[in-house]
Each structure stands twice: as C-alpha cells, then as structure tokens.
Amino acid sequence: MKSTHSGTTTAYMPGRFSPPTRGHIQTMLWLLDQYDRLVIGIGSCYEVGTVRHPLLASIREKMVLASLHAAGASLRRVRVVHLTDFPDDWDGWWRHTTSIPGIADVTHFVTGNEADILAVMRAKGLELPFALINPEKEDLGAFRFAYHATDLRRAIVEGNYARFRLIAAEGTINLMGLVGGFAGIRRAMQDAGTRFVPGRQAADAVVTCEHAGRRWLLCGYRREGDFSNVLAIPGGGINVYESPVDAALRKLADETGLVFEVMNRGVEPIHLRLGGTRLCELRTLGILSTEDPRLGGSRGGSAQAFHIALDCAPEDLGPLPDGKRSGLYDVAFRPEEDVAAAGLAFQQMRSVQAAGLCHDSGPVR
Structure with missing residues (x-):
C-alpha cells in the first residue's frame, strides 16, 4: 500500500x-x-x-x-x-x-x-x-x-x-x-583488478553471424579522428547518465541500422529482440583499459564491450543502410579471416577475441 x-x-x-x-x-x-x-x-x-x-x-x-x-x-x-x-x-x-x-x-x-x-x-x-x-x-x-x-x-x-x-x-x-x-x-x-582509465568512456558492440561453419563480424571503416580509415566495430562514447548497454545499442543502431529491443536487462546475457521477430542475447565481455595512446587513442579512457551472436548468414538480415552521418563507412559483415588479417582500431581486437573470434590476429593494425 x-x-x-x-x-x-x-x-x-x-x-x-x-x-x-x-x-x-x-x-x-x-x-x-x-x-x-x-x-x-x-x-x-x-x-x-x-x-x-x-x-x-x-x-x-x-x-x-x-x-x-x-x-x-x-x-x-x-x-x-x-x-x-x-x-x-x-x-x-x-x-x-x-x-x-x-x-x-x-x-x-x-x-x-x-x-x-x-x-x-x-x-x-x-x-x-x-x-x-x-x-x-x-x-x-x-x-x-x-x-x-x-x-x-x-x-x-x-x-x-x-x-x-x-x-x-x-x-x-x-x-x-x-x-x-x-x-x-x-x-x-588485492588491488589487482582491471581499472578504468580516466578520459573518454566508450561502449563497443561485437556483432557476429555464424552459419554453415562460417563466421562474420560486423564492422566498417572509421571516417575521422584516431585510426581514421581503419576497420572498427560499432561503438562510441557513453552519454552522461547513460547505461553502457544502452550506449552500445544506440551506437549500433546509428552506425549499422540494426535496432535491438531490450526484452530483459536483469539477466546475463541480456535478452534482446531484433526486428520484432529474432530473439537473441547480449553478453558482457568486460572493460578494456590502457594508458598507451597507440591503443587508447588521443582522448584516453576505457571501453566496455558487449557481444551479440546471431545464428544466421549476413544476407538473412537484409542490406545495411549507408549511415552517412555515422562514424563508420562501408559497414558490412566481413568474414572472420579477413578481419583477422586487416586488424581493428583501438583495442577492439581484444574484445573480438574475447567473443571467440580472430585468435590468430594481432591486437591492432
């Protein structure tokens, strides 16, 4: 009452x-x-x-x-x-x-x-x-x-x-x-945990497709700033008062056109729905921190990463829009081996490796 x-x-x-x-x-x-x-x-x-x-x-x-x-x-x-x-x-x-x-x-x-x-x-x-x-x-x-x-x-x-x-x-x-x-x-x-680094706090989305023994990673090329014209996964800064989960899904929608609806955020992994019909999950990968500007970029900070695994071929999701106002261009699901050879911006390869992909690659190219 x-x-x-x-x-x-x-x-x-x-x-x-x-x-x-x-x-x-x-x-x-x-x-x-x-x-x-x-x-x-x-x-x-x-x-x-x-x-x-x-x-x-x-x-x-x-x-x-x-x-x-x-x-x-x-x-x-x-x-x-x-x-x-x-x-x-x-x-x-x-x-x-x-x-x-x-x-x-x-x-x-x-x-x-x-x-x-x-x-x-x-x-x-x-x-x-x-x-x-x-x-x-x-x-x-x-x-x-x-x-x-x-x-x-x-x-x-x-x-x-x-x-x-x-x-x-x-x-x-x-x-x-x-x-x-x-x-x-x-x-x-024991004072030995992974710390965040002051500076720009970001959220990254590792989105993968797996079908018929093949795996693809959703990524595009950065338009400007640190690591311009280098492959990167969707992601960006967390707004004030915003959950990292919401930030990752917001940037994912902005940069790829894929809109995920949160169905239950009180579980791990979080339950999502894509396009009103495809149920899937968002798994927490953890936080990446470095004080090395060659990996963290000029604004420093840390990135929290999340993984969405889709059990389909990329073409089943339809064409991705050309987000001309987003931070990425030429966004597409690329074969795992191609991404491993090309490398990714910032520390993003570590997030992708935590999701189970690209283990034979370097951290960044």
Missing part, C-alpha cells in the same frame, strides 16, 4: 550497490511500497577493480533489477541512471547527482550516508527541493535488513559462503558466477 502523499510520488535512491545486498533491495522494496516510482542511481559508474568498486556498474544494475524482479516488484515503476564519480570534488558530484534527467519529477531523495552526504549537506547549508528520506531512521518494518556491502565483500574474501548467502541480494547470488564476480572481487580486494 502507498502512503497518503498527495499526487504522484517518485523516490530517488543513489548508491554504489557494490555489490547489491539484501539490505539495498529491502530498502528499495519499502520505497516501492511507499511511493509510486523509484529512480535508482548507480554511483561511481566507471570505477571498477578497486576495494570499494569491484564490479562494473552495468553488472551492479543487472543484479539490482534481477533482485527486484525475484522479489515480485514491478520493474515498470523503476528507472536506473548511471552516476559518475567525482573524486575530491563533492560539489561537482552533488550537482551531477541532483541533475539527472527527470529530476523535476522526483519528490523524495533517499540516503542514509551520514558521513559522506548528510553531514556535508548540513555543513554547506544545502536545502533539497524535495523531501529527504533517511532509511536508517525510518521504520522499515519487515523490510529492515542490517548488513552492508562491506560485510558482503569481506565474506567473499574470507570464503564464508553461508554469510555471503545471508547478506547477498538474490540477483547478486544468481549472477555472481556468470559475471566472474567472486574472482573479480578477490582481485579487487
């Missing part, structure tokens, strides 16, 4: 959810019980491979949504935005966090972070344009759960599976192995 707030109410809950615990999900369920809609801000969305940020934000988002679905929540009432980290710039982080798309519709801001948020707000004399909800001081009743993500990470490092099962959200439990979470968290806790 909703509370007696007048009008439509929207609660906005930012957090790192690193990884999601039962406490996080119980708070979200309580909010959905009290308010009409819930906006979840996945914080530190590019941070990965560290003690505080062991998993990619796209994986944390998936774990949250899977947990809410398992609890019977209506995901139509839930929206997720990705929030950038601002080390040593609290004011920049605050402006970013409170400027999400649709912020005018938010009626309640949710946080129980006393040290990093509430105390700083009081010291700066900040007043929110919406009501403040502190779950730590609310009577959550049956939704109360005491453990935090720090306890969960510690249980994993100590190999205490019973405690892990007690604290972890259902989606975290179910997806941990599929995304290599146990090993990733252990590496991060």
Whole structure:
C-alpha cells in the first residue's frame, strides 16, 4: 500500500550497490511500497577493480533489477541512471547527482550516508527541493535488513559462503558466477583488478553471424579522428547518465541500422529482440583499459564491450543502410579471416577475441 502523499510520488535512491545486498533491495522494496516510482542511481559508474568498486556498474544494475524482479516488484515503476564519480570534488558530484534527467519529477531523495552526504549537506547549508528520506531512521518494518556491502565483500574474501548467502541480494547470488564476480572481487580486494582509465568512456558492440561453419563480424571503416580509415566495430562514447548497454545499442543502431529491443536487462546475457521477430542475447565481455595512446587513442579512457551472436548468414538480415552521418563507412559483415588479417582500431581486437573470434590476429593494425 502507498502512503497518503498527495499526487504522484517518485523516490530517488543513489548508491554504489557494490555489490547489491539484501539490505539495498529491502530498502528499495519499502520505497516501492511507499511511493509510486523509484529512480535508482548507480554511483561511481566507471570505477571498477578497486576495494570499494569491484564490479562494473552495468553488472551492479543487472543484479539490482534481477533482485527486484525475484522479489515480485514491478520493474515498470523503476528507472536506473548511471552516476559518475567525482573524486575530491563533492560539489561537482552533488550537482551531477541532483541533475539527472527527470529530476523535476522526483519528490523524495533517499540516503542514509551520514558521513559522506548528510553531514556535508548540513555543513554547506544545502536545502533539497524535495523531501529527504533517511532509511536508517525510518521504520522499515519487515523490510529492515542490517548488513552492508562491506560485510558482503569481506565474506567473499574470507570464503564464508553461508554469510555471503545471508547478506547477498538474490540477483547478486544468481549472477555472481556468470559475471566472474567472486574472482573479480578477490582481485579487487588485492588491488589487482582491471581499472578504468580516466578520459573518454566508450561502449563497443561485437556483432557476429555464424552459419554453415562460417563466421562474420560486423564492422566498417572509421571516417575521422584516431585510426581514421581503419576497420572498427560499432561503438562510441557513453552519454552522461547513460547505461553502457544502452550506449552500445544506440551506437549500433546509428552506425549499422540494426535496432535491438531490450526484452530483459536483469539477466546475463541480456535478452534482446531484433526486428520484432529474432530473439537473441547480449553478453558482457568486460572493460578494456590502457594508458598507451597507440591503443587508447588521443582522448584516453576505457571501453566496455558487449557481444551479440546471431545464428544466421549476413544476407538473412537484409542490406545495411549507408549511415552517412555515422562514424563508420562501408559497414558490412566481413568474414572472420579477413578481419583477422586487416586488424581493428583501438583495442577492439581484444574484445573480438574475447567473443571467440580472430585468435590468430594481432591486437591492432
């Protein structure tokens, strides 16, 4: 039952959810019980491979949504935005966090972070344009759960599976192995995880066709900038507040004309539909990071890669449009062996190799 707030109410809950615990999900369920809609801000969305940020934000988002679905929540009432980290710039982080798309519709801001948020707000004399909800001081009743993500990470490092099962959200439990979470968290806790590199953050789409013993890769030539006139897979920069998954699918549609509809983003791989009839999946390949400009380009940064495997011949998909305004030209499904011989821009060959293609090639030509 909703509370007696007048009008439509929207609660906005930012957090790192690193990884999601039962406490996080119980708070979200309580909010959905009290308010009409819930906006979840996945914080530190590019941070990965560290003690505080062991998993990619796209994986944390998936774990949250899977947990809410398992609890019977209506995901139509839930929206997720990705929030950038601002080390040593609290004011920049605050402006970013409170400027999400649709912020005018938010009626309640949710946080129980006393040290990093509430105390700083009081010291700066900040007043929110919406009501403040502190779950730590609310009577959550049956939704109360005491453990935090720090306890969960510690249980994993100590190999205490019973405690892990007690604290972890259902989606975290179910997806941990599929995304290599146990090993990733252990590496991060040893300060040995794969980090993101500051700069341009991108998402790449590895799209393959496999039919009658042959494999093809969707790629084209870059029009300008770094690696101009070099073969590249579809991809590009992630917009502010945008999920890397949505960025990869957006660039894929812009550069190839192939439009994929997300059917279920709370599973790994994500379920998609192409052209209204062909069901397929999008698998997370991970993040590529380098500080070498010969591979990362002049703007630096990192790239998150995803793989869509289609079980058909390229001609079954019809002709691809000539995207004159896109960053690629002469886009086509090219035989695997041709791509291996030609090479790809940036670190993209590593993503293609992670998808199981072109293992005899070099990383870039």
